[in-house]
Every structure is written in C-alpha cells, then in structure tokens.
Amino acid sequence: MIEQKRILSTPIPGPRSVELQQRKTAAVGAGVSTGLPVYVEQARDGILRDVDGNQLIDFGSGIAVTNVGNGNPAVVKAVQQQVERFTHTCFMVTPYEGYVAVCERLAELTPGDHEKRSALFNSGAEAVENAVKIARHATGKDGIVAFDHAYHGRTNLTMAMTAKNMPYKHRFGPFAGELYRVPMAYPYRWPGGPEHCEKEAFSYITDQIHAQVGEESTAAVIIEPIQGEGGFIVPPKGFLPRLADWCREHDILFIADEVQSGFCRSGDWFACDDEGVVPDLITTAKGIAGGMPLAAVTGRAELLDGVHPGGLGGTYGGNPVACAAALASMDFMAEHDLAGRARAIGERLTGRLTSMAERFPQIGEVRGRGAMIAAELVTDRETKEPAAALAGAVNKACHERGLVTLTCGTLGNVFRFLPPLTITDELLDEGLDVFEEAFAASV
The missing domain is CATH 3.90.1150.10 (Aspartate Aminotransferase, domain 1)
Incomplete structure (x- = not known):
C-alpha cells in the first residue's frame, strides 16, 4: 500500500x-x-x-x-484470476464468456434503451476506425464529417479526422479520403463569444456540411461530446441534441467518440448522458478497463449485425485479461458511484x-x-x-x-x-x- x-x-x-x-x-x-x-x-x-x-x-x-x-484491488484480483485461467485464445477462434459479458454491460450502460451490439478492440483509434467502417457499410455512403480541434487517433484514417498537425499529422500523409472538417461549437473562441455560439453554431455547421459534403453523401458525423486533446471544449447546451436530431432527419449516423469522456469521467457514465443524447454508435476505451488495453464500438443492433461475418475483429481485440479488468472496473464504478x-x-x-x-x-x-x-x-x-x-x-x-x-x-x-x-x-x-x-x- x-x-x-x-x-x-x-x-x-x-x-x-x-x-x-x-x-x-x-x-x-x-x-x-x-x-x-x-x-x-x-x-x-x-x-x-x-x-x-x-x-x-x-x-x-x-x-x-x-x-x-x-x-485498484478489484481490478488486480480479476486480472490475477484470469491470468491463471488463460491469457489468450482469440475470440474469433475459440470464444470466452468475458467478451460476451463486457458487451452485455456496454448494452446496459451506454445511452439509449434500444437493442445494441458491441465489438471489442485494443485502442480508441481502432474503435473509431471500426465505427467509420460500420457507418459506411450500413449507409452505403462515403463522407465522414469531423470537427475542428478534434482528436480521434493516430492511425491513417483517424489522423485524417484529427485536427492538430504537430505532432500528430506532420509529414505522415497522404491521409484517407472522403473525410471533411467543419468548425467546432467552441464558445470561448466563437466570433462574438458564447452567446453567439449558442445562437449560430448549429445552423452554421450544418450549412457547411450541406455545402461541402451534401447530406446524401454523408455516412456519419463524428464528435467528441467534450473534446479531449483539442482543449476540453464543451459545446453550448442544446447543440449536441440538435445535431443528433439533424443527423437522423437526413439518414446520417451520429457517432459519439467517448474514448476520453466515458466511464464516469464527465460526471455521468458518458458525456452524452448530460443532455440525453443517444448516438447511433459510441466509441469507448481509456477508462473502460482500469489500465488494461481495451476499446469498444457499441451501437444499434442492425448496424453491427449488418456487417458480414469476419468484417470486424482482430487478434487481440477483447483479450480475456482486459475483459476481466473491464468487468471489475465497471462493477467498481457502479458500486462506488x-x-x-x-x-x-x-x-x-x-x-x-x-x-x-x-x-x-x-x-x-x-x-x-x-x-x-x-x-x-x-x-x-x-x-x-x-x-x-x-x-x-x-x-x-x-x-x-x-x-x-x-x-x-x-x-x-x-x-x-x-x-x-x-x-x-x-x-x-x-x-x-x-x-x-x-x-x-x-x-
């Protein structure tokens, strides 16, 4: 101790x-x-x-x-017990209960009471990349809209959605295509200040999506409900619900990147919970497993079930030791509020x-x-x-x-x-x- x-x-x-x-x-x-x-x-x-x-x-x-x-003693105990049983089989070869149990818990905890499915990965960047794959597969559309000041990862696709050049993007291009960026509803730095941001941001941003991409070509809009690496930017009240509703009106998937803001960090289980926003897909990682590498995409059942068998996965995704840590972590978060x-x-x-x-x-x-x-x-x-x-x-x-x-x-x-x-x-x-x-x- x-x-x-x-x-x-x-x-x-x-x-x-x-x-x-x-x-x-x-x-x-x-x-x-x-x-x-x-x-x-x-x-x-x-x-x-x-x-x-x-x-x-x-x-x-x-x-x-x-x-x-x-x-955390609960996490340590769960990891030790799992290591003694087995450390790896690859869920896609011979599955195990821990992976299923984590997906069941994610269905219970993530926003919305609709039927959900999850797929597990190793890192936040992997989760985001797979969310984009799912969105494109489900909609048959290519365009992905991200925001200024966003951070979504360091893979080629997620770097393209990440806004900051140095150190994340500098000299690593060319990047994946059909990725578009629009301004973030950033109250402190919006022209005219927070009041103008609250009044203007939604209309300005959706007009930009209409003009630059076109709703009929947009598969998904991805946003961090509270931006992380970009500066802990919190959009004005009402912005996220309006954006989610607009996406549904235009058959665009709304992806919430909660890699940094999830698992009680923001004062709710997920930052989307603050205004009752229900995303079509939500990506999680970081706080999920007490330090063990684990990430997830959780979303509407028809979206993940629509992907052909073998289209999602990875050798280490949903490793049994990481799953044990995640279950212990989620239990601890709930028990200790x-x-x-x-x-x-x-x-x-x-x-x-x-x-x-x-x-x-x-x-x-x-x-x-x-x-x-x-x-x-x-x-x-x-x-x-x-x-x-x-x-x-x-x-x-x-x-x-x-x-x-x-x-x-x-x-x-x-x-x-x-x-x-x-x-x-x-x-x-x-x-x-x-x-x-x-x-x-x-x-």
Missing part, C-alpha cells in the same frame, strides 16, 4: 530516472516522446512512486485511463481554478464537466491570444514540484485536469496548492 502523500526525495527527475531516460534514448525511437521523464515503479490511486522514491500526485490518470485508480465522485471532484477543481482566475488574468476560461476540467491560458483576455509558452512553463514547474500535469489544446495553451476518481480530497487540494504555486512562479 502506498501512502497517499507527495514525497520529494530527490530533484525531479532523480538520478535513476535520468539513467533510465538515457537507456530510453538509446533503445526507443525518438518519435515516442516523454512529457515527464520520471520512471514509475509503483502506483496507487492518486500517487505515482518513481524509481528514486519520489511520490508524485497524479493529475493525469494516464490520460483519463485509471479512473478507478491505479492498483464514481460518476457522483467525478462531479464532486469537478466542483472542487472548478471552484479553486475560478478563484485563481480572479487573481491571474492569464486564465482566460475555466471549463469542463465532472473530473474533466480545463483552464485556457491567454496573454490578454481581450484578444484571447493563446499563452502556449506560459502553459509549458507552468507544466514544467508543476513537474519539478511533484505534480503530474497535462497540457492540451490545438493552440497548446490549455491545462487539463484528469485526476483518478479515487483521489482523496486532501491529495486533490494539495495538488491544487502545488499548481497554484507553480503558476504564480511562472507568470
């Missing part, structure tokens, strides 16, 4: 981490970067312990993966960051839902000029003080806060103290 306490035994990074980073440089391709070269040897809930004995507060959760906390805990964390984060914004004009906006909160940094609140250099400086200062933080945003100027949903209030408050101290030292 790791004491839930920040401990700085050495400078960050410490000597053993420095040595390991040198080995990494000699053995791992430079394209696989490291934001904080501190090598972890053990972790539990809100604390990461490194090889030098430092204990860092975790405000990243492995990018929204360890929602149930690192070292982690959606409610995410809302409580969000209130604490929002209150503290809003108070900081009163002191620091460089915090242009605090936004998000649940334990998915962001602060957008600017050099000037009037011009809203992005303060990417400041974000980098604060991030570095946090790391030096033993707080694992993450930046994001297409413009590189957004701090995202993603603590494990099992973090204690005391540790959350201490982490915010560290963040405020680092911020004050950097401005």
